[in-house]
Amino acid sequence: MKIETATIARLRDALIQRGRRRTEVVSSAEEVLTREGLLSPAENEAIRGVSPMAEVMYLVMAADGRVADAEVDALRGAVRRLTGDLLQDGTVRVMLERFQVKLDEEGHSARLAHLAAQLTDVEEAEGAFALAAAVALADDRVAPEESALMRELASAFSISEERVRAILEQLDADRAASDS
Numbered sequence: 001m002k003i004e005t006a007t008i009a010r011l012r013d014a015l016i017q018r019g020r021r022r023t024e025v026v027s028s029a030e031e032v033l034t035r036e037g038l039l040s041p042a043e044n045e046a047i048r049g050v051s052p053m054a055e056v057m058y059l060v061m062a063a064d065g066r067v068a069d070a071e072v073d074a075l076r077g078a079v080r081r082l083t084g085d086l087l088q089d090g091t092v093r094v095m096l097e098r099f100q101v102k103l104d105e106e107g108h109s110a111r112l113a114h115l116a117a118q119l120t121d122v123e124e125a126e127g128a129f130a131l132a133a134a135v136a137l138a139d140d141r142v143a144p145e146e147s148a149l150m151r152e153l154a155s156a157f158s159i160s161e162e163r164v165r166a167i168l169e170q171l172d173a174d175r176a177a178s179d180s
Contacts, residue, residue, distance in 0.1 A: 030090030043091065046083040051095065052118040053128045054079050058099040059108055059115075060132040060150060064143035072096070074138035078131050108149065116156040125157035126167055 033039055039047070057078060061071035076092050087095075103111055119125045132153060136146040154164050 030088045031094050034091045034094040039091070043086060046086045047091065047095065050079055050082045050087070052115050053082065053124070053131060054092075054095060055099045055102075055111065056115055056119070056128040056153065057132050057135040058096060059103065059111055060136045060146055060153070061138070062100070062103060063108070063145040063149040065145070068139035070140075071135055071138040074135045078135070109152075112152060112156045116158075119157065126159060126163075129153060129157060129159055129164070130167060 034047075037044070054075060057075045061067055061075065075096070076089065079087055079092050079095070106114075115128075116125075119128055129150075133150060136142050136150060142150075153159075154161070159167070
């Protein structure tokens, strides 16, 4: 699956840049609060809302057995963007730890099936697909395992090959229009 379009690359760059920006206060307290479920109601709601998309991105970035810093930055940037910068770095780290535990316990096929059951809205599923493509490209290469998982993702979300091409082409068209 060819996901290395100019728009996906631009999205990747924007997410990495946003994800590299560190929160102003660096503290392990945020991780402790997250693990203990002691975040604000707004933060807990943000986690519930963004977790399915974030986990899809995580599955793709972990598919090749290595998680590059640029991939983590891209995922962190996406989470920040999707939550209006509500979730801090420590919270995102805990989310990634939880995603890895679920992946280890259940495997990627079971996690994909679970996420597909959660992301039933067509726009959300296609958005998760586009974000996952950006994360896959974050380390400047799409490993064969990542590409294979992207195909599984499209299948799990019932996104046809034609629609996958259309999504990627539309992203390119949007980029061209914004560059004019």
